Amino acid sequence: xxxxxxxASEMCKDAIENSHCTYQLVPPNNHRRNAAERxxxxxxxxxxxxxxxxxxxxPMSMWDQLTQQTVITLNLLRQSLVHPHLSAxxxxxxxxxxDATPMGPMGCRVLxxxxxxxxxxxxxxxxxxxxxxxxxxxxxCFTVFLEKTRSFRHCDTVEFRHEFITVPKVxxxxxxxxxxxxxxxxxxxxxxxxxxxxxxxxxxL
Numbered sequence: 001x002x003x004x005x006x007x008a009s010e011m012c013k014d015a016i017e018n019s020h021c022t023y024q025l026v027p028p029n030n031h032r033r034n035a036a037e038r039x040x041x042x043x044x045x046x047x048x049x050x051x052x053x054x055x056x057x058x059p060m061s062m063w064d065q066l067t068q069q070t071v072i073t074l075n076l077l078r079q080s081l082v083h084p085h086l087s088a089x090x091x092x093x094x095x096x097x098x099d100a101t102p103m104g105p106m107g108c109r110v111l112x113x114x115x116x117x118x119x120x121x122x123x124x125x126x127x128x129x130x131x132x133x134x135x136x137x138x139x140x141c142f143t144v145f146l147e148k149t150r151s152f153r154h155c156d157t158v159e160f161r162h163e164f165i166t167v168p169k170v171x172x173x174x175x176x177x178x179x180x181x182x183x184x185x186x187x188x189x190x191x192x193x194x195x196x197x198x199x200x201x202x203x204x205l
Contacts, residue, residue: 001024002024004023006027006028042074046074051107054107057130058107058109059130069132072134075088101140102134103134104142104160108130109129109161110129110158111128111129111159112157113158129146131143131160132152140156141155142154142156
């Protein structure tokens with residue numbers, strides 16, 4: 001059975017009936033009963049969160065380039081209706097190999113490495129761009145929109161320069177706490193000296 005919008009065309013209805021299926025029309029101005037409308041609303045809310053996190057200098061004319069990773073991340077979060085233990089992405093495409101297909105924050109400003117063979121003698125070793133999505137058919141590569149040439153490139157060496165998300169780093173405080181924890185672990189493994197056992201035996205006598 002197909003649940004259709006109230007304004008479904010006669011051609012669509014005839015195609016469903018010719019396929020020996022049934023359909024029902026949702027009430028006017030009621031999107032809650034239409035699964036397609038709910039899916040559209042979910043995608044819209046997800047994509048608006050993506051747009052809210054892009055860099056301020058990201059060209060909005062390239063918004064359509066962000067839909068690929070948006071669909072991937074949304075279907076990774078959604079549950080498959082046929083196999084509830086799988087995500088919607090895994091149900092149709094198999095498990096996503098994060099090692100072969102890494103992903104980053106969409107619309108983030110990045111620096112891509114320019115190999116020595118392609119850059120000039122005194123040329124810059126990095127080029128600015130914006131990350132738009134993974135390179136699905138390239139091993140461990142990112143798809144980047146270059147600001148200077150306004151073209152796309154698949155890059156394997158990328159440094160993300162996000163405005164709000166910082167890369168975790170080990171601070172001196174973290175090193176001190178780690179040293180204290182290791183010292184405590186080592187002291188706990190040392191057996192008690194024999195003199196303490198002798199004192200306790202004397203007290204018992």
